[in-house]
Amino acid sequence: MEKIKVNFKVNGKDFRIEVSPNKRLLDVLRDLGFMGVKEGCGVGECGACTVLMNGKKVNSCMVLIGQAEGAEILTVEGLEGEDGQLHPLQEAFIEAGAVQCGFCTPGMIMSSLELLNENLNPTESEIREAISGNLCRCTGYKQIIDAVKLAAKKMRERQ
Amino acid sequence: MQEFNFIKAKNLTDACNLLTELGSKAKIIAGGTDLIIELRQEKLSEEVETIIDISCLDELKYIREEDGFVKIGAGTTHAEIVRSELIQENAPVLAEAAGSVGSPQIRNRGTVGGNIITASPCADTVPVLLALDAVAVLKKGDKTREVSLEELLAGPYKVNLADDELLTEIYFKKLPGGAKGYFYKLARRKAVAKSRMSITAIAVQDSDKKILDIRLTPGAVTPVPIRFKEVEEMLSGQKADAELIKKAGEMVADQMVNITGYRWSTDYKKPVINSLTVRALNSVLEVE
Numbered sequence: 519m520e521k522i523k524v525n526f527k528v529n530g531k532d533f534r535i536e537v538s539p540n541k542r543l544l545d546v547l548r549d550l551g552f553m554g555v556k557e558g559c560g561v562g563e564c565g566a567c568t569v570l571m572n573g574k575k576v577n578s579c580m581v582l583i584g585q586a587e588g589a590e591i592l593t594v595e596g597l598e599g600e601d602g603q604l605h606p607l608q609e610a611f612i613e614a615g616a617v618q619c620g621f622c623t624p625g626m627i628m629s630s631l632e633l634l635n636e637n638l639n640p641t642e643s644e645i646r647e648a649i650s651g652n653l654c655r656c657t658g659y660k661q662i663i664d665a666v667k668l669a670a671k672k673m674r675e676r677q
Numbered sequence: 678m679q680e681f682n683f684i685k686a687k688n689l690t691d692a693c694n695l696l697t698e699l700g701s702k703a704k705i706i707a708g709g710t711d712l713i714i715e716l717r718q719e720k721l722s723e724e725v726e727t728i729i730d731i732s733c734l735d736e737l738k739y740i741r742e743e744d745g746f747v748k749i750g751a752g753t754t755h756a757e758i759v760r761s762e763l764i765q766e767n768a769p770v771l772a773e774a775a776g777s778v779g780s781p782q783i784r785n786r787g788t789v790g791g792n793i794i795t796a797s798p799c800a801d802t803v804p805v806l807l808a809l810d811a812v813a814v815l816k817k818g819d820k821t822r823e824v825s826l827e828e829l830l831a832g833p834y835k836v837n838l839a840d841d842e843l844l845t846e847i848y849f850k851k852l853p854g855g856a857k858g859y860f861y862k863l864a865r866r867k868a869v870a871k872s873r874m875s876i877t878a879i880a881v882q883d884s885d886k887k888i889l890d891i892r893l894t895p896g897a898v899t900p901v902p903i904r905f906k907e908v909e910e911m912l913s914g915q916k917a918d919a920e921l922i923k924k925a926g927e928m929v930a931d932q933m934v935n936i937t938g939y940r941w942s943t944d945y946k947k948p949v950i951n952s953l954t955v956r957a958l959n960s961v962l963e964v965e
Contacts (some may be wrong), residue, residue: 519680539683539728540716561714562783563869574756574785580710581786584683585732629781650868651780 526586528552529596535583543569543586544578547593554594554624558653565652568625569593575632577651594624597631606676607631610669611662618656625652630666638674640666679719682727689736689816693843695729697818701840703727707737707752708786710779711795737790737845740764748848751790755802756781758789767851770858770879774805777862780869790844793826796901798833799872804896805860806847807904808877814846821845830901856881856890857961861953872897874950878957886916886963893925893957895950898933905929908954917962925958926951 522539525532528550537546544567547555558566560579567578570592578591597605607627610616617623626649633640633648640648645666654662681704686692696703704725706712709732715721716728731737737752740761747767749758758764758775765772778784778792778801792802793813803826811826817839824837826847831837838844852858858879864870875896881889891912896902908928915921930951934943 520682522683538680540678540680542678542713560717562710562779565780565782568782571785575782576786577710577780577782580708580713580783582683582706582709582713582728582730584685584728585706585709585730587685587733632781648781651782 522584524583524587526588527590529592530590537583539582539584541583542579543571543576543581543583543591546583546586547578547591552593552595556621556624558621563651563653564622565625565629565649566622568628568652570628570632573632573635575629575651592628592631594627597627605631606672607634607666607669610665610672614661614665614668616658616661616665618654618658622652622654622656626654626662630669633666634670634673638670638677640670642667679716679721681716681721681725683730684727685730685733689731689734689843689845690819692729692731692734693816693818693841695727696841696843699727699729701725703729703840705794705843706730707732707788707791708754708783710783710787711791711797731843732786732788742767742851745851746848747851748846749789750846751793751844752788753790755779755784755787755789755792758802759784768805768809768849768858770860770877771802771805771809773858773860774801774862774875774877777801777860777872783869789847793829793847794836794838794844796830796832796834796836798900798902799875799897800902801862801872801875801896803830804875804877804894804902805858806849807902808858808879808892808894809849809852810892811847811849813844814848815842816845817842827903833900852879853881853890859957859960861957862896863949863953874898874946874953876950876953876957878954878961880958880961882917882963886965888912888915888917888962893929893954895929895933895954898946898950899936905932907932912958916965917958918965922955922958922962922964926955929954 556566558564739750755775
């Protein structure tokens, strides 16, 4: 197995790495210190490892690192402003009590972000659809849906 | 995870040349939503030394209309199919099926070509593509051949595709005006679910309610999805009424049992596939 060179961006910063090709994007992101990316099921069902890849949400356990060549990846760590200001989605998750054990939270936030990037007036069914690939084992879905609605409102107001 | 060398194809020609050179020692990866699970379980044949990535090839990502045909590049994702205006206009039933695959994350990666080549009995887009009489375009080196999707599917998780061949496109004839389609997926939950059973129906009727064209594909109930042609023939040319639809539902259920034999699940599946067929036909047909 020959190592491969991969160039990609994470949260706006360039990375050039040399890595075994049987690593997943998930493995590499965590090795680089982006611990907000969680491994739950490892088979593309739970959504805990969700990141945006070129603006689209993907399960980072379902992407071989070589497939991320040239890609722009956004993880939950990339949402915080330079001054440490939380993203409206992060604020809303706290205010709506949408974080229980927290393991699904980064994935839930990234899935919701793809939705809000395109639609700041989502209906409840659009929110449910957006997070349909993310499991919360604390089953606090109601608060999560409330949080996404609240985040949409905050983002509309800040426009 | 299994060990392998990884090559990102530079373009379609490069991917085909690599396949010609490596043959059975290579495996193609597109969306990877099935293959990566196999790699993690170390289930891929040990013969495979190299994974060739085609997920990066824009040449395989398109949906276009040409001479009355709708053509879809094999690398088109399920999400792209759902969002395509051309598909929404000409084959909304395909968008329906593509939109029912996995989760939004899976639909952003998984491709229509991958859904076909994986050839899972419970693939969601395959029964609809069969109902659309889809044709697959296969490339080997610089040669191209076309086969019907029906011929391409060889069995559960098996396709009639040479080691050095690549599926590049799937296309189907535009449906005539007035054609109606229906897809329903029965699963254990609403999202991230595998089909327990699905039903696809497409129908065209004349103004007297006579059935001019009918296509019926139950999904996930046979080793590979197939059109139930005897039922289609029984319906074809008839005026649609409740009696006819009832008969079709019973025929589909009986044929399913003929194909799969009597199993532990048959007591459940037989009445349900009957009902799903009746529901589908009532949706696509104007009844007397």
